[in-house]
Amino acid sequence: MPPERIAADFFARDTVTVARDLVGCVLRRGAVSARIVETEAYTDDAASHFVTRPRTAALMGTTHGVVYVYLIYGMHRCLNVTTDANGPGAVLLRAVEPLTGVEEMAARRGVSDPRRLASGPGKLACALGVDESLTGRPFLGEFSLERPSVPPRIARGPRIGIAKARTLPWRFWERGNPFVSK
DNA sequence: TGGCCGATATGCT
């Protein structure tokens, strides 16, 4: 039985549900494939770019299944996919476990330790060769996604690196997976 | 383990 390929309506659903369901999915881009092990949901909460960057993150409110990439700290990029056909939302991809194309990711990152290739949002975007030029493109035009063959053990807790809305448990990760960010 | 700091787009005063 072949793995189930995800279609665009996957992203039309509630943002927190999409964030949870993305954990364990296999992400592909060219020769690179990787298992998503950590995500975060952002909607219209106080930490969301839909609120703090209403102009640049407007596509959170007008689209779903679209890539949103932003620059942070002047040098790191973060990869998001917009969600929810009925309201603003996006999911931040925070960490992946490399499966194939490891040399390509290592070359982009300048490190070889697999655990350091994509165990954080900035590292992930770098390893996948993602930059701001992808913003606005259909996510499934740039990547493909497959559902997990076996359901992952998912944990949840507060999001990382934010000052506001710190109590919302909208970070999801695969429990025990060593490729989750620290 | 903890502290420091880079390098820049964005939004606010």
Added chain:
DNA sequence: GCATATCGGCCAA
């Protein structure tokens, strides 16, 4: 003009 940001690498201790 200024403070800040969904971070990560390096270094001292």
